[in-house]
Amino acid sequence: MANIKSAFFSALLTLFLGVSVMGLQLESAGIKLGVQVADSHTFWYLGLAALLVFGVQLFRDKLPRLRSDPEKRFEWPEVFKGEQRQRMWMALVIILMLMFPFVSSRGWIDIATLVLIYVMLGLGLNIVVGLAGLLDLGYVGFYAVGAYSYALLHQYLGFSFWEALPLAGGMAALFGFLLGFPVLRLRGDYLAIVTLGFGEIIRLMLNNLTELTGGPNGIGGIPKPTFFGLELSRRVDEGWGTLHEFFGFSYSPVHKVIYLYLLAFLLVLLTLYVIRRFIRMPIGRSWEALREDDIACRSLGLSPTWVKLSAFTLGASFAGFAGSFFAARQGFISPNSFAFIESAIILAIVVLGGMGSQLGVILAAIAMILLPELAREFNEYRMLLFGLMMVVMMVWRPQGLLPMKRPQRRLDTTRLASASTGEASNVK
């Protein structure tokens, strides 16, 4: 049997990794570090796992294949086809999403709001990574810029959420633009490394500019968004008053959560619409053209500089909006909220969803945020599950959950009959 060797080594590897990760633990005893050996239970489990790996590897050929054909295109079931039906489904989903907070519990609304924030981030990063094909590992930096823009504008100048929101988007866009310049000549791995650096630089600056940002202590007391000037709190000292007094219903803390959820939903819908338009506009076409072949772009007079900068700038602006909303929701932000792992999660959402696909990004954001929340009991193994999910995805669907189906501009052949006869004279 040819498999027996690879099966043996796989089992050995499992045992080795298992023993070193779970069997032995470093523990500090006084000032010394001691190695603590786990109990016999753990070793039984490890042995069992190794045996399982051995078995699976041995009979690998006879097991059903998990891998899907990467060439095969995803086809929607019949009920989702056609523009009219899709519109109906979209309307249905929107209505369900609007109803969701009123029939759900506070915890679920909170999680849903978090998912929506990540959807917004994923959609924004999708412009840079999915459409323009520029691997950006520092996206969280722009998220931080957006969050801190609102927090600082509030702290120093007393801006409200609604006043700060466009400015936060603008600030993030500005940073995207500025950071775009030095990386114009880079691509692929080099681009990834430099953007990774930028993300970290922004975080470290926020951490160390203690006078301005409060450093690691962060900024607290960031006010929640108001409803046309009405606050959603029990009582208020100044301003227009509170929502429940104005409309005359009794106060409940859930209202605030629902309001935040609806706001996030609105922002996501807006983001979706704007990016949907972008994809169909000349600017979106040029992003995709750049991803496909930058030399051909240049030969046709497209300036790669502007195409890249526009992708960075517009992509970053969505992170800015998401960031300021995040700051408003949390009420407290610190540089810790914007660590590299956030960039990794957002990138994972884009890749998992299927690069460039908007619906894919939404599904992936739900999966990426919801699963760890559901698996709270396995807290210690969350990263392990995360890794497992990635491996399974890469084997099962390397092209992503829902690979991008380009909204192709089609030539209208009915209009064409007239075009081809009358055209020769007016087109050079």
Place this chain on the structure above:
Amino acid sequence: MSNNLLVVRDLSMRFGGLLAVDQMALTVDERQIVSLIGPNGAGKTTVFNCISGFYRPTSGEVIFQGKAMHRLPDYKIARHGMVRTFQNIRLFREMTVLENLLIAQHMQAERNLLKGMFNTSGYRKKEDELADRAAYWLERVGLLEHANRESAYLSYGQQRRLEIARCMVTQPRLLMLDEPAAGLNPRETAELDELIVELKDQQGVAVLLIEHDMKLVMGISDQIVVVNQGAHLASGTPDEIRNNPDVIKAYLGEE
């Protein structure tokens, strides 16, 4: 000499110790088909890359319509009306044939983001104009029925023609074709021959051509420039070139 469209003088390109192009000179007049021929590795494509700005020439001048091009970046040169194709076709493969042509017309497109965002009537009109121009050119190169297919699925000859159409929608003055007949069968080559002559006669573009197919070159060229080992060897009409002893020596070797 007022109708010189493109003048290349003393063009040299050095890669480290290798002098790939040595003091090249050529001119292309309005509505002229000029072919650049020479043995493999003679530096024809390097000359092309220098003229179109993909390489920055070590020395020399490229004057197009009286303006110096040799310091400009490639995409600006293309905007001046000097557009090229590639030896190994470079299409936007995942995009449809139509979309390839829409991208090429980006200078004519409505680029105001707000107008596009709200899908104003002005924006839609501009987009329709682009599609009309694309349709016109697709018909000219015989690809109209394939307009909505992804360009990667076209046959080799169709891809070549699409690349030419993609150049033409940018409304160039000079079309630079790098081995357009490579890999085509005799019938496709004959069609290409016709197309190039048509472009010259009807659209008034000049064509600068790199080609190995001697039948095509001799048939359509007004001028032929022979390059050997990076240097200008001879230039003249097809008949002059055919009988030039230096050219024969370069191609067939000495006896």
